[in-house]
Amino acid sequence: MSKLFRAVIMGPPGSGKGTISERIAHSFGLKHLSSGDFVRENISAKTEAGVLAKTFIKKGLLVPDHVMTRLLLPRLEEMTKCSWLLDGFPRTLAQAEALNSACDLDVAINLNIPLETLKERLRHRWIHPPSGRVYNMCFNPPRVQGIDDITGEPLIQQEDDRPEALVARLRHYKDIAKPVIDFYKAKGILYTYSDTETDQIWPNISTLLSTKIPTIQSDARCASTH
């Protein structure tokens, strides 16, 4: 019988979650849901959760679990006819448990990328904040340096992507992600990929999803967000 497909993608900053999510959305027709994009949308729209979230992000902190779940879960519950891939959520065990109460996941993809690779990638990461589009000056450069391909607007580098900031971010990520990884391992849905190149990992993820997704009904395939 056909069913909807639900997946999450996890990994430290710079591990390629956004890049791989876009490839999955494009190849398999899933909707790519980015928690960072949801947060930014709420901040721009000045929703109650968005205003609250901004106070934490400004201090370089994660948004608290109850704010994050209040922001995200209703959006997921609306998507009853859609297969999706969630990127950036859950970040903590409490978020994983809240998600588990709301829906059944088929797959949790875990990206395990060496620290030196992450540092190198983030050093060259440029983003277009209004759309969330991500570039890399070596891997996928924009057509014109420093300029977004679609809008022609300027690209920026995030303070957080500096190598000095990354080490602390990564340590924090490891501490909070470990229980989430164990949670999905215990459920038997964890698939971990380790390599220095997205192009090496991608065929393996694509093969995995090909075995999991063919039973999805065509009306359950939704367009990507970008």
Ligand SMILES: Nc1ncnc2c1ncn2[C@H]1C[C@H](O)[C@@H](COP(=O)(O)OP(=O)(O)OP(=O)(O)O)O1
């Ligand atoms: N699941 C979450 N829990 C708590 N805060 C979150 C969550 N998702 C996003 N946020 C908040 C904190 C982040 O700094 C901010 C932007 O998120 P995101 O776009 O995922 O960027 P990021 O810079 O943390 O991730 P990355 O470097 O891994 O791409 O939104």
Ligand SMILES: Nc1nc2c(ncn2[C@@H]2O[C@H](COP(=O)(O)OP(=O)(O)O)[C@@H](O)[C@H]2O)c(=O)[nH]1
């Ligand atoms: N050199 C290189 N850069 C990559 C590779 N995969 C992704 N990137 C770039 O590395 C940066 C981080 O990737 P991103 O998808 O934003 O990771 P996220 O933080 O996990 O969402 C971006 O600038 C990407 O364009 C790769 O295999 N090699």
